[in-house]
Amino acid sequence: MIEQIFTASVLASTIRLATPYIFASIGEAFGQRSGVLNLGVDGIMLMGAFASFYAVYTTDSLVLGLLAAILVGGLMGLAMAFISVTLKARQGISGIGLYLFGLGMSELLYQELIGTPKSVAGFPRIYIPGLSDIEFLGIGEIFFRHNLLVYVAFALVPVAAFVFNRTPFGLMIRAVGQNPEAADAMGVNVAKVRYITVIVGGVLAGIAGASLSTALLKVFQQNLTAGLGFIAVALVYFGGWRPYGVLAGALLFSFVNALQLQINAIGIDIPSEFAVMAPYVITIIALIFAAKRTEKPTALTRPFERGG
Amino acid sequence: MALSQFRVRTGRIFDALPVGVALLLALVVASGLLIALQVSPVTAYTALLEGAVGTENAFAETLVKAIPIMFVAIGICIAFRGGVVNIGGEGQMIAGALAGVTTALVLGESLGGLVIPLAIGAGFLAGALYGGLAGFLKAYFDVNEILSTIMLNQIAAQMMNFLLNGILLDPAEAGLNNVPKTARIVRMAELPRLSITLPDFVADLFNVQNVELFARTRLHTGLLVAVLLAVLTYVLLWRTSIGYRIRAVGQNDRAARYAGIHVRRYTVLAMFLSGGFAGLAGVVQVLGLQYRLQTDGSPTGFTGSAGFNGIVAALFGGLNPLGAIPASVFFGGLLVGAQKMQREVGVSASLITAINGIIVIFVVSSQIFVRRRTQRRLSEAEQVVNEAQPEEMRQPI
Numbered sequence: 001m002i003e004q005i006f007t008a009s010v011l012a013s014t015i016r017l018a019t020p021y022i023f024a025s026i027g028e029a030f031g032q033r034s035g036v037l038n039l040g041v042d043g044i045m046l047m048g049a050f051a052s053f054y055a056v057y058t059t060d061s062l063v064l065g066l067l068a069a070i071l072v073g074g075l076m077g078l079a080m081a082f083i084s085v086t087l088k089a090r091q092g093i094s095g096i097g098l099y100l101f102g103l104g105m106s107e108l109l110y111q112e113l114i115g116t117p118k119s120v121a122g123f124p125r126i127y128i129p130g131l132s133d134i135e136f137l138g139i140g141e142i143f144f145r146h147n148l149l150v151y152v153a154f155a156l157v158p159v160a161a162f163v164f165n166r167t168p169f170g171l172m173i174r175a176v177g178q179n180p181e182a183a184d185a186m187g188v189n190v191a192k193v194r195y196i197t198v199i200v201g202g203v204l205a206g207i208a209g210a211s212l213s214t215a216l217l218k219v220f221q222q223n224l225t226a227g228l229g230f231i232a233v234a235l236v237y238f239g240g241w242r243p244y245g246v247l248a249g250a251l252l253f254s255f256v257n258a259l260q261l262q263i264n265a266i267g268i269d270i271p272s273e274f275a276v277m278a279p280y281v282i283t284i285i286a287l288i289f290a291a292k293r294t295e296k297p298t299a300l301t302r303p304f305e306r307g308g
Numbered sequence: 309m310a311l312s313q314f315r316v317r318t319g320r321i322f323d324a325l326p327v328g329v330a331l332l333l334a335l336v337v338a339s340g341l342l343i344a345l346q347v348s349p350v351t352a353y354t355a356l357l358e359g360a361v362g363t364e365n366a367f368a369e370t371l372v373k374a375i376p377i378m379f380v381a382i383g384i385c386i387a388f389r390g391g392v393v394n395i396g397g398e399g400q401m402i403a404g405a406l407a408g409v410t411t412a413l414v415l416g417e418s419l420g421g422l423v424i425p426l427a428i429g430a431g432f433l434a435g436a437l438y439g440g441l442a443g444f445l446k447a448y449f450d451v452n453e454i455l456s457t458i459m460l461n462q463i464a465a466q467m468m469n470f471l472l473n474g475i476l477l478d479p480a481e482a483g484l485n486n487v488p489k490t491a492r493i494v495r496m497a498e499l500p501r502l503s504i505t506l507p508d509f510v511a512d513l514f515n516v517q518n519v520e521l522f523a524r525t526r527l528h529t530g531l532l533v534a535v536l537l538a539v540l541t542y543v544l545l546w547r548t549s550i551g552y553r554i555r556a557v558g559q560n561d562r563a564a565r566y567a568g569i570h571v572r573r574y575t576v577l578a579m580f581l582s583g584g585f586a587g588l589a590g591v592v593q594v595l596g597l598q599y600r601l602q603t604d605g606s607p608t609g610f611t612g613s614a615g616f617n618g619i620v621a622a623l624f625g626g627l628n629p630l631g632a633i634p635a636s637v638f639f640g641g642l643l644v645g646a647q648k649m650q651r652e653v654g655v656s657a658s659l660i661t662a663i664n665g666i667i668v669i670f671v672v673s674s675q676i677f678v679r680r681r682t683q684r685r686l687s688e689a690e691q692v693v694n695e696a697q698p699e700e701m702r703q704p705i
Binding site for chain 1: 449451455456459462463469607619659661662666673676
C-alpha cells in the first residue's frame with residue numbers, strides 16, 4: 001500500500017503540481033504580511049493563465065508568454081492595491097469582485113480570440129545534467145526532470161523567506177502588517193509598502209496562472225483554475241504566513257491532488273467525488289488549526305487611516 | 309428645521325448615488341470592451357434589453373432568473389449587516405435543494421399538500437445549518453468565513469454529484485444517459501405558476517380583453533414568497549431587537565460586547581439565517597421550476613451562479629432587503645438579456661460575469677465617499693451644536 005502511494009511518479013507529480021500553489025501563495029503571503037488580504041488571486045491567475053497561453057499560442061515565444069502573465073498579473077495587482085489601499089474598500093468583498101472580473105474576462109477573451117480548445121507545446125522539461133539520472137529512490141525522476149517554472153517556484157521560497165526575515169524591506173512589510181500606525185510614525189510609507197507587496201502578489205499570481213496554462217496543462221479553458229487560487233489564499237493561513245510553512249502546505253495539497261489523479265491506478269476504492277472533495281475538507285480542518293497562530297498580521301484586512 | 313429636514317432627504321438620495329455612479333462606470337467599461345471587440349455598444353445593449361424585457365415571455369424569464377438571486381441576496385443582507393461575508397450561497401443553495409427534493413420524493417403524496425411547506429422548511433434548515441457551520445467556525449475557531457464558505461461550496465457540489473449519481477439518481481435514468489438528476493417530484497409538491505389578471509382599465513387601455521399576464525410562461529409563485537420574505541427581513545433587521553443586535557455586532561463587535569450582546573451567538577445566527585435564505589433559493593428552484601434536482605456535474609450546474617450573483621445584487625441593493633428586490637430583477641434581466649446578446653451580436657455572455665465583478669468593485673470602492681460625507685456631516689453637526697451652545701446657556705435655568 002505505502003509503496004503504491006509513494007511511487008516516484010506520484011511524488012514527481014506532487015512536485016510539479018505544487019508549482020501554481022507556491023507561486024500564488026508566496027505572492028499572497030507578501031500582501032497579507034503587509035496587512036492586505038487579496039481574495040482576487042483566482043481571478044488574477046485566470047487572467048495570467050489566459051494572457052500567457054494566448055501569447056505562446058500566437059507567437060510561440062515562451063518569454064513573451066511569461067512577460068504577458070507578469071504584465072497582466074502586475075496590472076491586476078495594481079488595481080487591487082488601488083482599491084484596497086487608496087480607496088480603502090472592504091478587502092474580502094472587493095477581492096470577490098476582482099475574482100468575478102477575472103473569471104468573466106478570461107472566458108470572454110478566450111471565446112473571442114481562440115474559441116475552440118487548443119494546446120501549446122509550452123515549457124519543456126529540463127533534465128538537470130547528472131542529477132536527473134540518479135536512480136536511487138527515484139530521486140532523478142522526482143526532483144530533476146521538471147520544467148523551468150517548477151525550479152523557479154521552489155527557488156522562490158528561500159528568496160521570500162530571506163526578504164521577509166533578513167532585509168530592511170521585509171522588516172517594513174512586517175511592521176506595516178502588525179502596526180501600521182507605529183510604522184507610519186517611524187517614517188515608513190505604509191501605502192507604498194502595501195502597493196509594492198500587492199503588486200508583487202499580483203505578478204506571482206499571474207505567473208501561477210501561466211504555470212498552469214503553459215507548463216502543467218498546456219491548454220486554456222473556461223475557469224481553468226477551478227478555485228485553486230482560493231486554496232492558495234487558505235495556504236497562507238495554513239503556513240502561518242511563513243514561506244516554508246506555505247511550501248509545506250502546498251506540497252501537502254499537491255500530494256493529495258497527485259494521489260487523486262492516480263487513485264484508480266493505485267487501487268483505492270473510494271468514489272471520485274470524495275477524492276475531489278478531500279483537499280477542500282483538509283483546507284477547512286487546516287484553517288481551524290491555523291487560526292490560533294500568533295504570527296497572524298494583526299492589521300490584516302484593516303485599511304490604514306492616517307491620524308485616525 | 310426645514311433646512312435640516314431637507315438635508316436628511318437629499319442625504320438619502322446621495323446615499324443611493326454611489327450605486328448609480330458604479331452602474332454608470334460599469335456601463336462605460338462594458339462599452340469600452342464591446343468597442344474593443346468591434347461590436348457597437350448600442351446594438352449590443354438593444355439586444356440585451358430586448359432579451360430581458362422585450363416580450364412578455366422575456367420579462368417572465370427575467371423574473372424567473374431573479375427569484376433565486378433574490379432569496380440569496382436577502383440572506384446576504386443579513387450576513388453582511390451582521391459583519392460576516394457569506395460567499396457560501398452556492399453551497400447553501402445545493403444543501404437546501406438536496407434536502408428539499410429528498411423530502412418531496414420521500415413524502416410523495418402521503419401527506420397531501422403539506423409536502424410543500426415541509427420541503428421548503430427542510431430546504432431552509434439544510435441551508436441554514438450549512439451556513440451556520442461556517443458561522444460557528446468563525447465565531448468559535450476564528451476561521452475566516454470567506455475561505456471556509458468557498459471550500460464548503462466545492463464540498464457541496466461534489467456531494468450533490470455523488471448523490472445524484474447514486475442513491476438520488478432517477479431510476480428511469482439508471483444505466484441510460486447517465487444524466488445526473490433525481491426523479492420528478494409529484495405534482496402536489498409543485499409550487500403553482502404565477503399569472504396576473506390585468507385590471508379592466510389596463511386591459512381597455514391596450515384594447516384587449518381578459519388578459520392574463522404571464523399565463524403561458526414559467527413564472528412561479530416563488531417570486532411572491534421572495535418578495536414577502538424581503539419585507540419580513542427588513543422588519544426583522546430594523547424593527548426588532550434581534551435585528552438590532554445583529555446589526556450592532558456587524559457595526560462594531562467590541563462595542564456590542566460591552567453592551568452585553570453575545571457576539572458569537574449573533575455571528576452564528578446571521579450566518580444561519582443567511583444560509584437558510586440560500587437554502588430557500590435552492591429548494592424553490594426545485595419545487596417551482598425544475599421539478600427535480602439536476603446538474604451537469606460542474607459546480608454551478610444546478611445553481612447557475614445564483615449564489616454569487618446574489619452577493620452582487622445585495623451590494624447593489626445597498627444591503628437592504630427591499631433594495632434587493634429591484635436589484636435582483638435587474639441582474640436577472642442582465643443574465644437573461646445576455647443570452648440574446650450572445651445569439652444576436654456574438655458577444656459571449658461571460659461579459660456579464662466580468663461586468664458583475666466591476667460593479668462589485670465600484671460599489672465597494674465608492675463606500676469611501678459615503679464615509680467621507682458622513683464625517684463631514686458629523687463635523688458640521690458639531691459646529692451647529694457648538695454655535696448653539698452659548699444661546700442655550702443664556703437661557704435661565
